[in-house]
Structures are given as C-alpha cells and as structure tokens.
Amino acid sequence: LDGSRRLKMFLDSSLNLLYQNILSAVSLSTRIVKDRKDREDKVSLWLDEFCRQLTEVINLPRSDLKGIEHQEVTDIEFLSSSSAIGEALAALKDRLMEELVDADLSSFPRQPQTILAEHFSGCWAQCPFCGAVCTNTMWNHDGDHQVVFHRPRALTGRKWHGTDHLAIDICSSAVASDVSFGVGDGEWIPYKRYRNAGPPYSNWNILPDSSMQAYWKWFVSHFRxxxxxxxxxxxQGKGEIPEAWQRITKQEALSELD
Incomplete structure (x- = not known):
C-alpha cells in the first residue's frame, strides 16, 4: 500500500473506533442513570457518567457540556434511543474523514503517512479468532501469520453457540480442545483443524498454548x-470472568508489557 492509502486506513480505523466508543458511552450512561431514584437532575448525572465512560478514550471536559443541562431534556432515554444522535455522529465522522484525507499536507517537512509507515511498519493482519495483530515485521511476508500471545475471543465478539455468553478463552487454547467453530452454511470445524476452514484461518499458525497475558485478563474485567x-x-456461563482476573490491578497488567 502507498503512503496515502495507509494514512487513509489509519484515519478511518481511528474515527470508527472513536465513533463506536461514543455510541457505547451514550448507551451505557443511559442504562446506569435511568433507574437512579436518589436525584432528580438525571441529565446532569447522565453527562457526568458520559464523560466518565470516555475518560480513557478522549479528553472531554465536563464543563464543555454544561449548556446541555439547561436545555429542555427531561427523558434521558431520548438521548440514547434517538436515531438523530447516531446519524449526527456518523455524519460528523464522514465529514472529518473527508477533511483529513483532503487536507493540504504540503507544509509538513515530512509527510504524516511517511511517519506513520515508519512507526507502524510490518504486517497488519489480524487473527480471525481474537484480532491479535501478526508480529511479523514485513508487509506481505512469506509464511504464516503468527503472534506470541493471543487474546480472549470475546474481544472480537465471539460467543458460545446458542447463547449470548461471550467467550473468554484464547484461540491458542481452543486449538488444543475439542471445541468447534462455525464458518457459515451450518458448517462446523474443530479448532484443532482450523486450517480446513481456508483463508484467512489457513494463513495463520496458531500453536496450542493455554497461557494468557495478565493484561488481557485485566482488560476484560475492567471493560466488561x-x-x-x-x-x-x-x-456468563462458560464466559464467566474468573474472580482471580478481577483482582489483577492495572499496574500489574501494564508491568507485564514492559
């Protein structure tokens, strides 16, 4: 991929992630605040919770939203149920994408896409089960994709069949089990023979390994x-988070990554 194409992919991915985080914060804030009986100023509570949900995503000062408190909004569920919010965010995301991609970058001594390519060079292929990024340092490299540590399958939304229970096991332990996964049209393939599913599964070398980084245990517990x-x-069920995971501190999780 050329530099500008990579920059566009990076911007698109970043804006999509921010868009999803904001929508999630809107929904979660409403669920948390709507049943509060101890205070009448639910709009203010909702705004507090909304900013808190986005603390680790963007810097959104609570003071910037004070004007909303004085608007005639009494039903906080309107804030999450109204399609206008999703439509407005989608339109804003698209407009930002257009402006950033078409921006005049000639004044930069070094082009942003060049800097990004240098910092994020390598293979960007993601494990089809857990989303972990291939650790090979070459784009379009020979051989299979692989990673040192896989992640809980819940991070890509995988659930146990027939339930809404998110899967917390990692794919490197799944390939050592008798569990199967669906590939469409009612076909099920054992994880231990995942290559039979064809690309992208067959392009990965997933070795049996039950070890999981403490970071992902903390991540799943913290962002449950x-x-x-x-x-x-x-x-819940097979996807219930172990109590031991919940005792892992952020510092313990991050120290493992050093």
Missing amino acids: TQLEALYNGKF
Whole structure:
C-alpha cells in the first residue's frame, strides 16, 4: 500500500473506533442513570457518567457540556434511543474523514503517512479468532501469520453457540480442545483443524498454548460493561470472568508489557 492509502486506513480505523466508543458511552450512561431514584437532575448525572465512560478514550471536559443541562431534556432515554444522535455522529465522522484525507499536507517537512509507515511498519493482519495483530515485521511476508500471545475471543465478539455468553478463552487454547467453530452454511470445524476452514484461518499458525497475558485478563474485567454493550453479550456461563482476573490491578497488567 502507498503512503496515502495507509494514512487513509489509519484515519478511518481511528474515527470508527472513536465513533463506536461514543455510541457505547451514550448507551451505557443511559442504562446506569435511568433507574437512579436518589436525584432528580438525571441529565446532569447522565453527562457526568458520559464523560466518565470516555475518560480513557478522549479528553472531554465536563464543563464543555454544561449548556446541555439547561436545555429542555427531561427523558434521558431520548438521548440514547434517538436515531438523530447516531446519524449526527456518523455524519460528523464522514465529514472529518473527508477533511483529513483532503487536507493540504504540503507544509509538513515530512509527510504524516511517511511517519506513520515508519512507526507502524510490518504486517497488519489480524487473527480471525481474537484480532491479535501478526508480529511479523514485513508487509506481505512469506509464511504464516503468527503472534506470541493471543487474546480472549470475546474481544472480537465471539460467543458460545446458542447463547449470548461471550467467550473468554484464547484461540491458542481452543486449538488444543475439542471445541468447534462455525464458518457459515451450518458448517462446523474443530479448532484443532482450523486450517480446513481456508483463508484467512489457513494463513495463520496458531500453536496450542493455554497461557494468557495478565493484561488481557485485566482488560476484560475492567471493560466488561463496555464489551457486553458493544457485542450485545454477557460474561456468563462458560464466559464467566474468573474472580482471580478481577483482582489483577492495572499496574500489574501494564508491568507485564514492559
């Protein structure tokens, strides 16, 4: 891919992620606040929760939203149920994408796409089961894609068949089990023979390994509510989050990545 194409992909991915995070924050804030009986100023509570949900995503000062408190909005469910919010965000995302892609970058000493390509060079292929990015340093490399550590399958929205229970196991442990996955048209293939599913599955080398990074255990526990809302699932049944995962601190999770 040429530099401008990579830049466009990066911008599109970033804006889509931000868009999904904002929609998720809108929905979660409404669910958390709507049943509160202790206070009447639910719009103010909703705005507090909305900003809190987005703390780790964008810098959104609560003071910037004070004007909304004085508008005639009494039903907070209107904020999440109205399609106008989704439409407005989608339109804003598309407009930002157009403006950023068409921006005049000639004044930059070095083109942004060149800088991005240098920093993010390598293979960007993602595991079809968990979304982990291939660790090969060459684009269009020879041989299979692979990663050192896979992630919980819930991070791509995978659920246990016939339930809304998100799967917390990793694909490298699944390939050592007797579990199967669906590939459409009612066909089921054992994880241990995942290559039989053809591309993109057959392009990956997934070795049996039950070890999982503490970071992803913390991530799933910490962002449980957001993941459940994003994928319309629950961490229940086979997908119940172990108590030990919930005791992992953020510092412990990050220290493992050093």
